[in-house]
Amino acid sequence: MVWKVAKGILIALALVFFLLPIYWIVATSFKQWPDIFAIPPKFVFRGTLVHYLTLFNIRPEEAAKFGQVGKSLFPPRFLNSIVIAGVSTVLSVALGTFSAYAFSRFRVRGENDLLFFILSTRMLPPIVVGIPFFVVYRALGLIDTHIGLILLYMTFNLSFAVWLMKGFIDEIPREFEEAAMVDGYTRFEAFFKVILPQALSGIAATAVFCLIAAWNEFFFALILTSEKARTAPPSIAAIQGTSGINWGQIAAGVTVFLLPVVVFTFLVRKYLARGLTFGVIKR
Amino acid sequence: MKDGGKLYQKDISEYRMKLLFIGPTILVLIVMNVFPLIWSLGLSFTNYSSLVSRKISFVGFANYARILSDPLIWKYFQITARLVIVAVGVEFLLGFGLALLLKERFRGWGLVTTLMLIPMMLSPVVVGLFWTFIMDANFGLLNFLFSLFGFRRVLWLTDPKIALYSIALVDIWMWTPFVMLISLTGLLAIPQSLYEAADIDMASFWFKFRRITLPLVSPLLILAVLFRVIDAFKMFDLVFIMTGGGPGDVTETISMSLYRLAFNKFKTGESCAMAYIILILVIALSNLLIRWIQRTRA
Numbered sequence: 001m002v003w004k005v006a007k008g009i010l011i012a013l014a015l016v017f018f019l020l021p022i023y024w025i026v027a028t029s030f031k032q033w034p035d036i037f038a039i040p041p042k043f044v045f046r047g048t049l050v051h052y053l054t055l056f057n058i059r060p061e062e063a064a065k066f067g068q069v070g071k072s073l074f075p076p077r078f079l080n081s082i083v084i085a086g087v088s089t090v091l092s093v094a095l096g097t098f099s100a101y102a103f104s105r106f107r108v109r110g111e112n113d114l115l116f117f118i119l120s121t122r123m124l125p126p127i128v129v130g131i132p133f134f135v136v137y138r139a140l141g142l143i144d145t146h147i148g149l150i151l152l153y154m155t156f157n158l159s160f161a162v163w164l165m166k167g168f169i170d171e172i173p174r175e176f177e178e179a180a181m182v183d184g185y186t187r188f189e190a191f192f193k194v195i196l197p198q199a200l201s202g203i204a205a206t207a208v209f210c211l212i213a214a215w216n217e218f219f220f221a222l223i224l225t226s227e228k229a230r231t232a233p234p235s236i237a238a239i240q241g242t243s244g245i246n247w248g249q250i251a252a253g254v255t256v257f258l259l260p261v262v263v264f265t266f267l268v269r270k271y272l273a274r275g276l277t278f279g280v281i282k283r
Numbered sequence: 284m285k286d287g288g289k290l291y292q293k294d295i296s297e298y299r300m301k302l303l304f305i306g307p308t309i310l311v312l313i314v315m316n317v318f319p320l321i322w323s324l325g326l327s328f329t330n331y332s333s334l335v336s337r338k339i340s341f342v343g344f345a346n347y348a349r350i351l352s353d354p355l356i357w358k359y360f361q362i363t364a365r366l367v368i369v370a371v372g373v374e375f376l377l378g379f380g381l382a383l384l385l386k387e388r389f390r391g392w393g394l395v396t397t398l399m400l401i402p403m404m405l406s407p408v409v410v411g412l413f414w415t416f417i418m419d420a421n422f423g424l425l426n427f428l429f430s431l432f433g434f435r436r437v438l439w440l441t442d443p444k445i446a447l448y449s450i451a452l453v454d455i456w457m458w459t460p461f462v463m464l465i466s467l468t469g470l471l472a473i474p475q476s477l478y479e480a481a482d483i484d485m486a487s488f489w490f491k492f493r494r495i496t497l498p499l500v501s502p503l504l505i506l507a508v509l510f511r512v513i514d515a516f517k518m519f520d521l522v523f524i525m526t527g528g529g530p531g532d533v534t535e536t537i538s539m540s541l542y543r544l545a546f547n548k549f550k551t552g553e554s555c556a557m558a559y560i561i562l563i564l565v566i567a568l569s570n571l572l573i574r575w576i577q578r579t580r581a
Contacts, residue, residue: 007384011395014381018399018460024424025413037422040430095308102304106297114309116573121316123569125517127538128558131545132319135326135333155315158308188300216406218520223546233408237524247416254409265404269397273468276403276461277506280576281468 022258029251033065036247051252073235074253081232084146085214088153093207095154096161097169097199101191103162104169105177115163119278122159126219134223146229152220157210160278164209167279168202169195205271208264215261232257320562327555334549346556355532356540356557363536366447367515370454375508377455378462385463386470396467400460407457411524414453415440418525443533446526450534453521458511465507469500502579509572513565537561 028036030047053059055074063072103111133152134143142148176198177190185193196203218233225231236253239246265272273281327346331339350356385396402410417424418439426436439449473496481491519538522528528535528543541561545554 011381011384014384015395015399018402018456020424021413021417021456022401024417028416039422039427041422041424041427095311098304099308102301106301108301108305112577114305116577118308118312119573119576120566120569121312123513123565123572124316124320125538125558125561125565127517127519127541127545128323128562128565129316129319131551131554131558132323132326134545135551136319136322138333151315155311158311162308187297212404216409218406218408233406237408237412250412251416254413257409258405261404261406262401265401266397269393269400272400273464277465277510278576280506280579281465281503 025251026255026258028247029255031248031251033248036251051248052256055249055252055256072249074232074239077230077232077235078256080146080229081215084149084153084229084231085211087146088150088157088214089207089210091150091154092157092161092210093165093203096158096206097165097196097203099162100165100169101195103166105174115166118159118162122156122278130219130223133220137224142224144225144227144229148224149221149229149231152224153214153217156217156220157213160213161206161210163278164206164275165199165202167274167282168199168206171202172198205268205275208268209271209275212261212264323555323558326552327559329552331552332549333551342552346553347560349553350557350560356537359532359535359537359540362447362534363516363518363538366451366454366518366534366536367512369448370451370458370515371508371511373451373455374459374462374511375504377459378507379466379504381459381463382466382470385467396464400464402457403460403464405457407520408524410453410457411521414456415525418449440526441530443530446530446534450518450521450525453525454515454518458514462504462507462511465503466500469503470496473499502575506572506575506579509568509575513568513572516565516568 027043027045029051030049031042031045032048032050035042035045050059050062054063055072057072057075060071102108103115108114137143137148142151172195177185177187177194180190180194181187216233217231218237221231222234225234232253236250236257239250239253268275328341328343329339330342330346381399385392418426420426420436420438420441423439425439429435429437437445440446477495477499478491481495486494517538518536519542522534522536522539523542526534528539538561541554541557544550544557
């Protein structure tokens, strides 16, 4: 009994430890300017939407009060994030699913070596590949373009998609497409008409992981983009006012940015262990 | 049923399909990963700078010699190592401890565990940003909570003795859930019958822990720690946002100093050499991990 109560308290403490910082930044985004810097910090406060309104340029005239110069750059960059993460995810999941199917069903020469080559590309430190990318992209005129960042994120997620999808396709019994082929389908048709529908939940989970990884990425966006193709993470970090850091607007930007990630985390909660270990853990 | 001709046809189409399905992936990875790495290997033997346009000349191993003989680089390796050991060590203890607490299901178990996993899904740069706010020495929430327990004000990110551990704390906040999740997966997979058998033999709690729990989850625990060590070793975003390597250079991790060399000082050739030195270390670590993955899969 004592143990049970102690256990409950410990779990509750852990929950507070992990969630309080997130609650705090969300609460800050709804605070009036002076309340953000109140000492002691305010847990009860009168809410305001002003930081969201200035963030999205709905009430730009309010922005000057917080020392913001000109319009907020957040809306176009938020859109960049959506486009770049979305398109790169579609590409890496598509390529990854095809390869995973072939690795799962066909005898491929040097299969293990190929698979581990694919995995090893994901282990490279971003900073190490970042430098040659910067040089090559500049030579090709791909700096600060959507296509440049999309190609990069596609590559970055591809190895992950292959590994995760291979696990999912391995779990679909071969009899499914064999039956379809006996019915006169070619293997190609069987793949599209039988395997893809069966693998749908796996594809969805893989897509969500790729989406989150591309969405969260900071370093490549920092060195390879400046204006046109810049995504949200480096922009949120750069929100500054003339009177110090505009924490209200940063908090609002962070909240808008985090919300989809939290929703997606709940959607793929069954696959989290699997997704974060490249499918090594199967449950 | 199958005559020779048909079989032949099937083989051809299968071969084509293989090529069609795997080819693009391998091509993308070679063009986008192998090629830049070869390019930068070449640059690492030159004095190339992406800022200054001058005649590129071949300098042999001079870049490597300069980096390996620079005492500062060794200091930054040490800082990185300290950060990795502290952060991953605490993540291991806390994460495994939490998993033991959460082993038995209770009402709301699914919600509680999922909520705890949120930090690791967030963007490190965003996490670094709001922890900077929470760690503000004056109006920050953390100092307020500390004051409730009678502690003095701490300069989380500006005290040279503390800054590195503040970054470790944020890493711990983010990644303890990961270790917890992997441990929990391992714990839940242990057959209950083993414990029942041990109970019949009147085994003590410690005996069961040491002889059943630990041996059966340890492969996954090692997997989790390897993943974390490799990731923490590369840590850039948190440091960049929270301290930028400061105060002074006490939080200058190896990724941070490589970034500075490449994108502030624009010594591109030299930075490629340093990147290669780091790469070799990471490859060594990753090989350990990959071998371990092969063993756990088998």
